[in-house]
Amino acid sequence: xxxxxxxxxxxxxxxxxxxxxxxxxxxxxxxxxxxxxxxxxxxxxxxxxxxxxxxxxxxxxxxxxxxxxxxxxxxxxxxxxxxxxxxxxxxxxxxxxxxxxxxxxxxxxxxxxxxxxxxxxxxxxxxxxxxxxxxxxxxxxxxxxxxxxxxxxxxxxxxxxxxxxxxxxxxxxxxxxxxxxxxxxxxxxxxxxxxxxxxxxxxxxxxxxxxxxxxxxxxxxxxxxxxxxxxxxxxxxxxxxxxxxxxxxxxxxxxxxxxxxxxxxxxxxxxxxxxxxxxxxxxx
Amino acid sequence: xxxxxxxxxxxxxxxxxxxxxxxxxxxxxxxxxxxxxxxxxxxxxxxxxxxxxxxxxxxxxxxxxxxxxxxxxxxxxxxxxxxxxxxxxxxxxxxxxxxxxxxxxxxxxxxxxxxxxxxxxxxxxxxxxxxxxxxxxxxxxxxxxxxxxxxxxxxxxxxxxxxxxxxxxxxxxxxxxxxxxxxxxxxxxxxxxxxxxxxxxxxxxxxxxxxxxxxxxxxxxxxxxxxxxxxxxxxxxxxxxxxxxxxxxxxxxxxxxxxxxxxxxxxxxxxxxxxxxxxxxxxxxxxxxxxxxxxxxxxxxxxxxxxxxxxxxxxxxxxxxxxxxxxxxxxxxxxxxxxxxxxxxxxxxxxxxxxxxxxxxxxxxxxxxxxxxxxxxxxxxxxxxxxxxxxxxxxxxxxxxxxxxxxxxxxxxxxxxxxxxxxxxxxxxxxxxxxxxxxxxxxxxxxxxxxxxxxxxxxxxxxxxxxxxxxxxxxxxxxxxxxxxxxxxxxxxxxxxxxxxxxxxxxxxxxxxxxxxxxxxxxxxxxxxxxxxxxxxxxxxxxxxxxxxxxxxxxxxxxxxxxxxxxxxxx
Numbered sequence: 001x002x003x004x005x006x007x008x009x010x011x012x013x014x015x016x017x018x019x020x021x022x023x024x025x026x027x028x029x030x031x032x033x034x035x036x037x038x039x040x041x042x043x044x045x046x047x048x049x050x051x052x053x054x055x056x057x058x059x060x061x062x063x064x065x066x067x068x069x070x071x072x073x074x075x076x077x078x079x080x081x082x083x084x085x086x087x088x089x090x091x092x093x094x095x096x097x098x099x100x101x102x103x104x105x106x107x108x109x110x111x112x113x114x115x116x117x118x119x120x121x122x123x124x125x126x127x128x129x130x131x132x133x134x135x136x137x138x139x140x141x142x143x144x145x146x147x148x149x150x151x152x153x154x155x156x157x158x159x160x161x162x163x164x165x166x167x168x169x170x171x172x173x174x175x176x177x178x179x180x181x182x183x184x185x186x187x188x189x190x191x192x193x194x195x196x197x198x199x200x201x202x203x204x205x206x207x208x209x210x211x212x213x214x215x216x217x218x219x220x221x222x223x224x225x226x227x228x229x230x231x232x233x234x235x236x237x238x239x240x241x242x243x244x245x246x247x248x249x250x251x252x253x254x255x256x257x258x259x260x261x262x263x264x265x266x267x268x269x270x271x272x273x274x275x276x277x278x279x280x281x282x283x284x
Numbered sequence: 285x286x287x288x289x290x291x292x293x294x295x296x297x298x299x300x301x302x303x304x305x306x307x308x309x310x311x312x313x314x315x316x317x318x319x320x321x322x323x324x325x326x327x328x329x330x331x332x333x334x335x336x337x338x339x340x341x342x343x344x345x346x347x348x349x350x351x352x353x354x355x356x357x358x359x360x361x362x363x364x365x366x367x368x369x370x371x372x373x374x375x376x377x378x379x380x381x382x383x384x385x386x387x388x389x390x391x392x393x394x395x396x397x398x399x400x401x402x403x404x405x406x407x408x409x410x411x412x413x414x415x416x417x418x419x420x421x422x423x424x425x426x427x428x429x430x431x432x433x434x435x436x437x438x439x440x441x442x443x444x445x446x447x448x449x450x451x452x453x454x455x456x457x458x459x460x461x462x463x464x465x466x467x468x469x470x471x472x473x474x475x476x477x478x479x480x481x482x483x484x485x486x487x488x489x490x491x492x493x494x495x496x497x498x499x500x501x502x503x504x505x506x507x508x509x510x511x512x513x514x515x516x517x518x519x520x521x522x523x524x525x526x527x528x529x530x531x532x533x534x535x536x537x538x539x540x541x542x543x544x545x546x547x548x549x550x551x552x553x554x555x556x557x558x559x560x561x562x563x564x565x566x567x568x569x570x571x572x573x574x575x576x577x578x579x580x581x582x583x584x585x586x587x588x589x590x591x592x593x594x595x596x597x598x599x600x601x602x603x604x605x606x607x608x609x610x611x612x613x614x615x616x617x618x619x620x621x622x623x624x625x626x627x628x629x630x631x632x633x634x635x636x637x638x639x640x641x642x643x644x645x646x647x648x649x650x651x652x653x654x655x656x657x658x659x660x661x662x663x664x665x666x667x668x669x670x671x672x673x674x675x676x677x678x679x680x681x682x683x684x685x686x687x688x689x690x691x692x693x694x695x696x697x698x699x700x701x702x703x704x705x706x707x708x709x710x711x712x713x714x715x716x717x718x719x720x721x722x723x724x725x726x727x728x729x730x731x732x733x734x735x736x737x738x739x740x741x742x743x744x745x746x747x748x749x750x751x752x753x754x755x756x757x758x759x760x761x762x763x764x765x766x767x768x769x770x771x772x773x774x775x776x777x778x779x780x781x782x783x784x785x786x787x788x789x790x791x792x793x794x795x796x797x798x799x800x801x802x803x804x805x806x807x808x809x810x811x812x813x814x815x816x817x818x819x820x821x822x823x824x825x826x827x828x829x830x831x832x833x834x835x836x837x838x839x840x841x842x843x844x845x846x847x848x849x850x851x852x853x854x855x
Contacts, residue, residue: 037700039696039700039702040697042696052716055715055716058702060697060702060703060704061702061704061706063707063708064535065561068531068535071531071536072535072536072542073539074525074539075499075535075537075538075539075540075543075547076540076542076543076696077543078523079497079543079544080544083696083697100529100531101528103528104527104528260517260518260520260521261523263521266522266523266540267543267545267698269521270494271494273491273492273493273494274658274659275519276491277655279488280478280488283479283480284310284314
């Protein structure tokens, strides 16, 4: 076991037993095992209980607005490719408020890792339905039951996200392994994390998930390079819920297409007005 | 004789009206003249009615004129719509003399389509036939037109067709025009000036300032800014990304700035509505960004391709909460360049968002200007800790409380210390807080930056006598029309001067207080309904102006219009 203490931040303010603690541990373990120094990491989080995660770690932190961590993460990654950039959202932040950014970031294949703390409920605002709440889930804002939930895995595959995984906050070993794969992956890596909310979601509990999740890597039959198989797998929800790498595809990374990045990070390039003088000839 | 020649070219979208405007601007600039050219076009790609007005003078010109000496009508509608603007000694160049409703003696019939099709072999060169005819009528050197063509048309075959078309138009006109046109213009010595529009000046300013990251969503009228910058990605080492929406654009811009590069976005009012949330984020996290904001008439989609200054109060107040910002509104092409450079310097020096608030009129009008001297561009990145300084600090605090409110900046991975910031209220270290004491200290720290920022704001420009009976007050792109209106009023022996603001916020109060104490009458002149700048003056000085000259029809001011309105107000 690597030393995780260098990754310990300020004292968490989450409810005791929150699924976020498992995610925090898994992220710290992934950093430690990949031997990534805190100063190399930039965590960009949104709003919700998930948004606090970076403060409880040791990393550079930009705690963004609700739903906006992905665009800021992209901007930072383009500015300095040497950073390991991780965007952090919840299901409301990522799949609701920031859904458009998420879809297009996958399509363009930016080289960032995206952790979505998916607890199927709004925790910070005290228990309203989220875009991923199960069908019929009753909350104060959905007294007649929640409508059909988003299927983030299927959406990600249809957008050709180059790495799509699901894991479970109650299984830190598995989750840290997925996060390590996601960080090591070149391109956009989505890790949808099933996260029990012990205060507001009394349906999708630790035991509910434990009875249902199974690991795709067990059995050795599943091939995440097969897009149609991945689509089929994305439809499984209910009695059995697959976790692991569901889809991956090698394809061009957005940042590789930018000519300006070929000479190293933009942050190290010179600011020089003089070359602009020759552009003025175009206007003569 | 002083040269002041006004040419109006009208046609439908797709007939090359804009190209003619640009080509003529270059042709006369290369011949040592000053040119001002505006564009009036509809929000469509084909059909409708477009026109441009090219004004040529032997002295500086920064506004259009209402009277037309030469009307080039590429279709019948252009005659119908603009015939009445043509002066008595003027001329209309059209395909058919039946076009004119009243005075068809003014029409010079030029078979543009026929010459383009049969002589040049390309019907699309009809506008070049007209350009050749213009050279003949004004007595200007055809060679200069051919030189500009060589730079304009990249494909050699197309170039030859257009040169042929121009020569045909020139020869036909020389042989057929009955009397000599009253306004003969001959090329003078090339003074090596350049001609560009406001969008290009903003883009060049951003490139010169060392902008390395642009993220934007296309929106008229500012789209050419990002297009031009994207064309220089390789040479300038910058990244241009077209975002999925304006929310993403501004947040990407903020992310890149936080990571350590000069960053900007470009938009118009509707796009800025979506950016307002991010604008406040830049204020809260003290992240320097620049926004090139080309106004157009609103609300909602408004008039997409037209002119208004209706967003001033919106930009001054945009976002919930309070934080320092700077708003610059260039009055000329030169200012568009230099204020963009300054916007980047102010953004980084004070770690604030800065808006360059211009509009369709400045964005899309061409003007002859001196080459910008790049050796005089200064880049001031403010207080940034290098790796040695950073590593010597054990406990770096991104939002350290300082006497002037500006905290030393550091970038992630510049050294070992971590850089932390938050959209929540935060402490010096950047971690979120809830307590009243820290909130109070952080508000004071951020707002304190305004005091120093004020010292960097230039006073407004005064034109005319220091003391006058009346003062016309303007801001942004009205500079040219306003200045010429003052000249026209001086010819009428009216005691009037002008104050023009291009650095709007923080507001430079002293000049306005002084003017209001000395002028009997003060009138604001602005392209909006309510007189938003007059409200700003009232807010900042406690004084009301005598009158508000406003215009909100989507069209720019002419000097003549301002004079008429001034006289109506009894100034």
